[in-house]
Amino acid sequence: MEFLDGFSAAQIAVAVAATLGAAFIRGLTGFGFGILLVPILALALTPVEAVLSINIMAGLLALTEIRLILREAERSAFVIGALVVVATAPGLMLLNATPANLARLLIALIALSAFFAILLPKRGAAQPGPITTGAVGLSAGVLTGFAAMPGPPVVPYYVGRDIPRMTAKASMIGIFGISAMAGIGSGAAIGVLQWRIVVLGLALFPLVMLGNWAGSLAFGKVSDPVWRGCVGVVLGAAAIAALVKLI
Known part of the structure; x- marks a missing residue:
């Protein structure tokens, strides 16, 4: 296929399989696309x-x-999203200057850190203060540029609170969409x-659309505790798989 010149058949096969699986998890949990997919694709492609x-997908x-x-x-999602835009370019420049391995x-x-963050005790429904919200936005921006992973600070911010899961999912989707656009623009x-x-x-x-659609169907059929459990499992599995492959 001429339009994919420069990528080997093995690279394309890895990308196809990993993309479909990560998109399903994203549809189910509202996140996990970058956390799952970057460590796998970064072994087949260059990290950049x-x-x-x-980010494009x-x-x-x-x-x-x-x-x-x-x-x-x-509303906090839009504040965090704005801060992500500011901090994404420095993260991408850092990635471009870092040796691939x-x-x-x-x-x-980074993926492993998100797993441990989600294990912290669940907080109330109240929105954290401006300092915490600002720190989440800036760190998510740097991680967007460096790893296409705004999730490690963002997921605990929403999933770790006692708020409706649809609110948490929509907020995370919004932030991740903004972060993806910021990553493309910075690149x-x-x-x-x-x-x-x-x-x-x-x-x-x-494939992203197909996997996300299938995951969204499953989202409406699981209870809140099961959904939150899936969040933890996804984070842990992604981090462990990436570390095992590197070792």
């Missing part, structure tokens, strides 16, 4: 290629869910977004 291709997916975001998301290790450790601005990465992201997007 993996991060940018995932995640950004397009968020655009298809804009009505859900505007209707259900907590070290970047892969750091990405795996283009600093000159690391190549056309073949764009083509790969567009080619995989139908």
Whole structure:
């Protein structure tokens, strides 16, 4: 396939399988697309290629869910999203300057940190103060650029509180959509977004839609405790799998 010149058959096969699975989890939990997919794709592609291709897919997916975001998301999601835009470019520049093997290790450790964060005691429904919210937004932006993973600070912020899971899911989807757009823009601005990465992201997007649709069907059929348990399992499995592959 000429439009995927530059990628081997093995790279494309890994991307297809991992994308479909990660999209299903994203539809079920509202997150996990980058956390699951970056460590796997970063073993088949360069870390920069993996991060940018995932941002393309995640950004397009968020655009298809804009009505859900505007209707259900907590207002804090838009504050955090704005801060993500500010902090994404520095994170991507840091990734571009980091040796590939070290970047892969750091990405795996970032995924592991999200798992431990979700194990912290559940808090009340009250929205955290501006300092906590600001720290979540800025750190999510840096992680968006470095690993296409705004999830480690964002997921505990919402899932760790006693709020409706639809509110948590819509808020996370909104932030991740903004972060994906910021990642794409930052990649283009600093000159690391190549056309073949764009083509790969567009080619995989139908699989993202399929997997996300299937996961969304499952979302409506599980209880809140089961859903929160799935969140923890996804985070832990993604981190362990990435670390095992590196070791």
